[in-house]
Each structure stands twice: as C-alpha cells, then as structure tokens.
Amino acid sequence: xxxxxxxxxxxxxxxxxxxxxxxxxxxxxxxxxxxxxxxxxxxxxxxxxxxxxxxxxxxxxxxxxxxxxxxxxxxxxxxxxxxxxxxxxxxxxxxxxxxxxxxxxxxxxxxxxxxxxxxxxxxxxxxxxxxxxxxxxxxxxxxxxxxxxxxxxxxxxxxxxxxxxxxxxxxxxxxxxxxxxxxxxxxxxxxxxxxxxxxxxxxxxxxxxxxxxxxxxxxxxxxxxxxxxxxxxxxxxxxxxxxxxxxxxxxxxxxxxxxxxxxxxxxxxxxxxxxxxxxxxxxxxxxxxxxxxxxxxxxxxxxxxxxxxxxxxxxxxxxxxxxxxxxxxxxxxxxxxxxxxxxxxxxxxxxxxxxxxxxxxxxxxxxxx
Numbered sequence: 077x078x079x080x081x082x083x084x085x086x087x088x089x090x091x092x093x094x095x096x097x098x099x100x101x102x103x104x105x106x107x108x109x110x111x112x113x114x115x116x117x118x119x120x121x122x123x124x125x126x127x128x129x130x131x132x133x134x135x136x137x138x139x140x141x142x143x144x145x146x147x148x149x150x151x152x153x154x155x156x157x158x159x160x161x162x163x164x165x166x167x168x169x170x171x172x173x174x175x176x177x178x179x180x181x182x183x184x185x186x187x188x189x190x191x192x193x194x195x196x197x198x199x200x201x202x203x204x205x206x207x208x209x210x211x212x213x214x215x216x217x218x219x220x221x222x223x224x225x226x227x228x229x230x231x232x233x234x235x236x237x238x239x240x241x242x243x244x245x246x247x248x249x250x251x252x253x254x255x256x257x258x259x260x261x262x263x264x265x266x267x268x269x270x271x272x273x274x275x276x277x278x279x280x281x282x283x284x285x286x287x288x289x290x291x292x293x294x295x296x297x298x299x300x301x302x303x304x305x306x307x308x309x310x311x312x313x314x315x316x317x318x319x320x321x322x323x324x325x326x327x328x329x330x331x332x333x334x335x336x337x338x339x340x341x342x343x344x345x346x347x348x349x350x351x352x353x354x355x356x357x358x359x360x361x362x363x364x365x366x367x368x369x370x371x372x373x374x375x376x377x378x379x380x381x382x383x384x385x386x387x388x389x390x391x392x393x394x395x396x397x398x399x400x401x402x403x404x405x406x407x408x409x410x411x412x413x414x415x416x417x418x419x420x421x422x423x424x425x426x427x428x429x430x431x432x433x434x435x436x437x438x439x440x441x442x443x444x445x
Contacts, residue, residue: 079117079146081110087145091137095130100138107159117142118155126160171280171310174287175209177427180306180315180343182336184328186297189351190318193388193419194294195223196405196412200420202249203405206289209244211279212254213306214296215272221256224248225401231257234284241284248406251288253279273305280309290427298328307341307440314346314430314437316385316423321350321372329373333380341440346426347383348373349419355390361411364389383426386419388412 089101100106100121107120121138123131135156142150172178181197183190191214198210212220221227229245231253244251255275285291293312296302306312315336319329329348336343350373354364367390377384391404391412405416 079112079115079150081112083146084110084112084117084119084142087142088138090141090145091134093130093134100134105134114151115147115149116151116155117146118152118157120157120159122159122161124161126158131158172285172288172291175285175291176289177313177431178291178293178310179346179423179427180293180295180312180336181318182295182303182315182332183297183318183325184330184332185325188297188318188320188325189388190297191219191223191294193318193349193351194292195220196403196416197420197423198250198290198292199248199403199405200416201290201292201424203408203417204420204424206424207287208249209251209285209288209291210253211283211291211293212252212256213276213279213293213302215255215275215302216296218254218256220252220254220294223401223403224250224252226252227256229257236284240282242279242282243284248403251285253283255279273301276302276305277309298331303335304440307343309439311437311439312343314344314427316346316349318349318351319373319376320352321366321369323369323372326372326376329376330380333382343437344430344434345380345382346423346430347385348377348380349385350374350387352390353387356411358391383422385422385426386415388415388419 085101085106088106089099091100092098093100093103093105096103105122107122110117110119121131121134135158138156139152142152181190181194191212194210198208202208210220212218221229224245224247226245226247231245232243233240234243235241242253244253245257246252293306295306315332317329317332319325333345333348335341336345350371352368353371353373354366356362356364371387373387374384389411391410404410404412405420407413408417
C-alpha cells in the first residue's frame with residue numbers, strides 16, 4: 077500500500093484532544109512537515125509547552141490512528157516529534173499613546189526659572205487652543221501646584237477596566253499632575269531613588285491624561301535617575317533646554333543637551349530657551365538691562381546648532397504672577413505674556429519640523445552585560 081500526506085492527515089482527524097474537545101488537525105497541532113519514505117512516516121505535533129502532560133497519550137493515539145485508518149504496515153513508532161508553538165509577541169501598550177507630542181523641559185542647573193517657563197508655556201499653548209498636559213517630574217522639589225495656586229488640590233481616582241486612574245487637576249485649560257498634590261507642602265520629600273522613580277512612573281502610567289496635543293514634563297535640574305526613568309518609560313518627542321545668559325548656566329546647559337543627544341538616549345533637541353535674558357523695569361518697558369550677560373543663550377544655540385526658541389525677560393510681574401498662582405502668560409498684553417505667546421508658537425513650529433523630518437523617538441532600553 078502506498079501512503080501519501082492527505083491520507084495521514086485524514087487518519088489523524090480521528091485523534092481528539094481530550095481537553096479541547098476537537099481533533100488535532102482542526103486544532104492545527106499537526107505541523108506541515110509530513111514525510112513519507114516507503115512505509116516510514118514521520119511528522120511533528122505542535123504543543124504550547126514542551127512539558128504538556130498530554131504528549132505521551134496523544135503520540136500513542138496518533139500511532140494507533142495511522143495504523144488503523146492509513147495502513148497497518150505504517151512504520152510510525154518513534155517517528156512522531158514534538159515542537160513547541162512560538163509564542164505570539166505581545167506588544168506592550170505604550171504609556172500615553174493618546175498624547176501626540178511629549179516635550180521634556182530640562183535645565184543643566186537649578187535657579188534658571190525652568191518651572192516658571194514650563195508653566196507659562198503650557199498656559200500659552202492652552203490659550204492657543206491646544207489640549208495640554210503638564211507633568212511635574214521634579215519629585216523632590218515640585219513647584220507646579222504653587223505656580224497654579226492649586227496646592228490644596230487632591231486628585232480624584234476613577235476606576236477604568238478594574239484599575240484606579242488618577243484624574244489630573246485642571247486649571248487655565250492645563251491638566252496637571254505633581255507629587256506635590258500627594259504630600260504635605262510643609263514636609264520634605266525624603267525618598268530613596270527607587271521610590272522617586274516609582275512615584276514618577278505612577279503619575280505617568282496611572283494618570284488619566286486622555287487625548288492631548290502636548291504634554292510638557294517639568295524635569296528636575298541636572299541629570300539623574302528621574303531623567304533615565306523618563307526616557308525608559310516614554311517616547312519623548314523632543315526636549316527643550318532652559319538656561320540663563322550666565323556662563324555657569326550655559327556650561328550646565330551644554331551637559332543637558334549632551335545627555336539628550338547621547339547615543340543611548342537620542343532624544344531630539346527642539347531648541348534652547350534663554351530665560352532672564354534682560355531686565356525691563358515696569359515703568360520703562362522699552363529699556364533692556366543685561367544684568368546676567370547679553371545673548372549667551374543665542375550664542376550657545378548657534379554653537380550647538382539648535383534653534384533659540386525664545387528669550388524671556390525679567391519683569392517684576394512675572395515673579396509676582398508665579399507667587400500668586402496666575403501665570404504671566406495669561407495676559408498677552410504684557411511684555412512677558414507676549415514673550416511666552418511667541419515662545420509657544422516657536423515650540424509648535426519646532427515640533428512640526430521635527431515630526432516632518434525625524435521618525436518617532438524610541439523608548440530607551442538600557443542593556444546590562
């Protein structure tokens with residue numbers, strides 16, 4: 077009697093899997109590798125795991141079925157092999173998948189007004205009609221609650237698909253989350269590095285951010301575990317670096333640019349923002365006094381070949397507005413309000429150029445040897 081593959085398949089249709097209630101051919105457990113050499117017949121069975129307890133009994137049933145329905149002379153004993161089905165790769169759901177652009181706002185050193193710039197930029201973008209979120213990632217020195225006068229706010233929880241999601245605080249059209257909403261403002265945040273990074277991950281992954289055009293992330297100054305956690309958790313669209321014209325601030329700004337541009341991180345630099353570019357007295361709005369140096373940020377931007385997105389002057393009202401929780405960007409009729417409105421337009425343009433010319437940023441994978 078001559079054997080052929082379809083004859084063997086028809087015989088194996090008589091073998092039922094006891095736990096799944098169907099025959100092994102219909103369950104696609106018979107690999108497409110049936111080989112026939114005279115009376116010698118071999119093939120493979122596919123299982124989900126190599127130690128499946130049904131393997132011995134199903135192999136025995138296959139031998140019996142082939143001999144019964146294909147031919148008694150079939151030489152099949154010992155010729156049935158076991159293969160493990162390849163596991164389907166499950167692509168992890170990327171955090172903040174509904175956010176179009178994620179912007180990291182960083183500075184090389186503290187005291188350059190990074191949080192003030194970030195808060196006002198968020199307000200300016202919201203005033204321009206964009207949907208905006210602001211994540212305060214400065215775990216040890218959160219200042220966003222004070223900038224928006226929301227220190228007493230306590231975010232609510234909403235259960236979605238059985239999981240608690242944190243509803244951001246919203247003011248001036250900006251959705252905000254900060255560790256400052258979960259701790260007493262008078263208490264020092266004394267956490268080890270792992271606790272801080274876990275807190276940041278929780279704000280990112282458990283926040284109910286919804287669809288946003290822009291999410292701004294106010295990073296702590298310098299370079300730290302927080303920065304690494306961020307690029308390992310999110311696909312950052314681009315980073316902006318805040319500096320002042322002072323030489324010491326510019327030197328630290330270079331380190332911030334270098335970190336994002338490093339081979340392992342590779343986050344595009346959207347540009348530099350020069351804060352405290354000059355001092356303008358309220359009574360003499362046309363006068364400029366370069367008390368921290370002149371155009372240091374512009375020179376550095378040219379040197380690093382990145383755009384200078386804006387120059388923000390020092391005006392007494394910007395400090396007062398920040399302390400009162402009313403960002404200066406709310407009023408575009410002021411010198412600083414107009415400066416932030418112009419800045420937001422430049423940031424939007426820089427993002428458009430970046431998105432038109434570069435692929436999406438990949439989440440950083442730190443590999444250990």
